[in-house]
Amino acid sequence: MASQDWFDKDFYKVLGVSKDVTPAELKKAYRKLARKYHPDSNPGNPTAEAKFKELSEAHSVLADAAQRKEYDAVRAMGSGARFAAPDGRTQSGGFEDAFGGMFGGGSRQQSYTFEQGGFDDILGGMFGRGGGGGGAGFGNPTGGYRGSGAPTRGRDVIASTTIDFITATHGDQISLQTQDGRPIKVKIPAGVADGQKIRLRGKGRPSPDGGETGDIVLTITVRKHPVFERDGLNLRVNVPVTFVEASLGATIEVPTLGGAPVKLRVTPGTPSGRVLRVKGRGVTTAKGTGDLLAVVQVAVPSHLSKDAEEKLTAFAEALPKEDPRADLIARAKG
Numbered sequence: 001m002a003s004q005d006w007f008d009k010d011f012y013k014v015l016g017v018s019k020d021v022t023p024a025e026l027k028k029a030y031r032k033l034a035r036k037y038h039p040d041s042n043p044g045n046p047t048a049e050a051k052f053k054e055l056s057e058a059h060s061v062l063a064d065a066a067q068r069k070e071y072d073a074v075r076a077m078g079s080g081a082r083f084a085a086p087d088g089r090t091q092s093g094g095f096e097d098a099f100g101g102m103f104g105g106g107s108r109q110q111s112y113t114f115e116q117g118g119f120d121d122i123l124g125g126m127f128g129r130g131g132g133g134g135g136a137g138f139g140n141p142t143g144g145y146r147g148s149g150a151p152t153r154g155r156d157v158i159a160s161t162t163i164d165f166i167t168a169t170h171g172d173q174i175s176l177q178t179q180d181g182r183p184i185k186v187k188i189p190a191g192v193a194d195g196q197k198i199r200l201r202g203k204g205r206p207s208p209d210g211g212e213t214g215d216i217v218l219t220i221t222v223r224k225h226p227v228f229e230r231d232g233l234n235l236r237v238n239v240p241v242t243f244v245e246a247s248l249g250a251t252i253e254v255p256t257l258g259g260a261p262v263k264l265r266v267t268p269g270t271p272s273g274r275v276l277r278v279k280g281r282g283v284t285t286a287k288g289t290g291d292l293l294a295v296v297q298v299a300v301p302s303h304l305s306k307d308a309e310e311k312l313t314a315f316a317e318a319l320p321k322e323d324p325r326a327d328l329i330a331r332a333k334g
Contacts, residue, residue: 006074011058019072023063030059039206042178053210060209151211157204161186165225166258168192169235169283178203178216186218191285192234194222217325227321228257233290239264240299246270254294256281264294272298 012019017029030076035041042048061067067205163175177183184203192198197219204214228235239254249268253261254276264276274296282290304312 006061006071011062011071014054014058015062021062026059026062030055030063033061038040043182049206056209083242115149133334151209152207153212154205154214156205156214157216159216160221161218162223163188164223165228168194168220168222169230169257176218184216188209188220189285191283191287192220192222193230196220200260225257227255230283231290231293233285233288234293235290236293236295239276239294240297241266241270242299245302246272246296246298253280254292256292262292266296272296 001201002152012021015021015026015029016031021029023116023194034052037048037052037055039045039052040050054287061071101155157178159176159178161174167188168176169191171188171192171256172186173185175183176186184200186200188198196248197217200216200218202213206213228237230236237255239252241250241252244250245252245266247268249264249270251263252266254264255261256278259281262278262281276294278292278294279291281292284290
């Protein structure tokens with residue numbers, strides 16, 4: 001805040017208080033007006049937003065004892081303060097008269113001293129000197145309307161939402177509601193993962209002093225699918241086949257996510273755990289497209305008829321005498 005601006009702004013009038021207002025009265029008046037004109041209470045209302053910024057500016061100065069002292073003094077300079085020239089003559093004028101002589105501006109090339117006293121205090125507060133120590137002036141920026149720092153950025157809001165597996169895989173636009181009741185649209189990108197965070201720029205809390213609005217940081221939780229699971233950009237699904245299909249070979253149908261089933265060929269002698277790949281039927285993102293991985297699971301019948309049991313026993317006796325676990329045991333022994 002440049003002190004030149006203070007000449008043109010009546011902060012007491014902005015807040016509707018008298019010049020001898022107490023800190024408690026000032027705080028009460030500001031809170032009442034801030035609630036009325038806060039952007040959250042007036043969405044899309046530029047007039048209310050401008051008023052809120054004006055209130056925040058006025059309060060930030062008057063609520064700080066050191067800044068209020070500087071403000072009162074500077075305002076006094078602009079409303080008839082008297083300056084004495086070296087020859088003893090007095091001059092009426094404002095900020096430009098006082099600083100015009102000091103820095104070579106204006107029509108008079110001479111120095112002035114402030115008759116009312118406190119001129120050094122004003123400079124000390126404005127440029128980081130003096131004994132006050134509590135003010136935020138040009139030498140001690142605090143951001144926003146207090147000092148020369150940038151306006152304060154609004155706070156980020158942490159939020160979460162749960163979406164279904166298909167939405168996370170294919171992407172979609174969903175509607176959410178903020179804590180203060182504002183509806184917002186959120187674009188869910190294709191391939192978003194469980195636990196991933198999406199940053200919604202400018203959807204968070206507004207700045208108290210005209211700075212950038214904060215963001216919403218949205219954490220995504222993805223519901224599990226009863227059939228499919230993610231494997232990077234691939235989709236994985238367990239596909240049961242019968243012992244006969246695995247032994248003799250067969251053509252089977254495999255489900256796809258949100259589409260019609262596809263047919264796959266199971267070659268004779270396919271073991272449980274073998275992965276059959278369907279190209280391009282996985283997750284599609286800007287980084288690429290994954291595949292559908294069908295994992296063969298040989299299904300064992302839970303009930304056999306007496307006749308089937310006898311035939312299976314005869315079949316087993318006709319097989320070569322091989323132990324499928326022999327190699328496993330050998331490798332385990334090292």
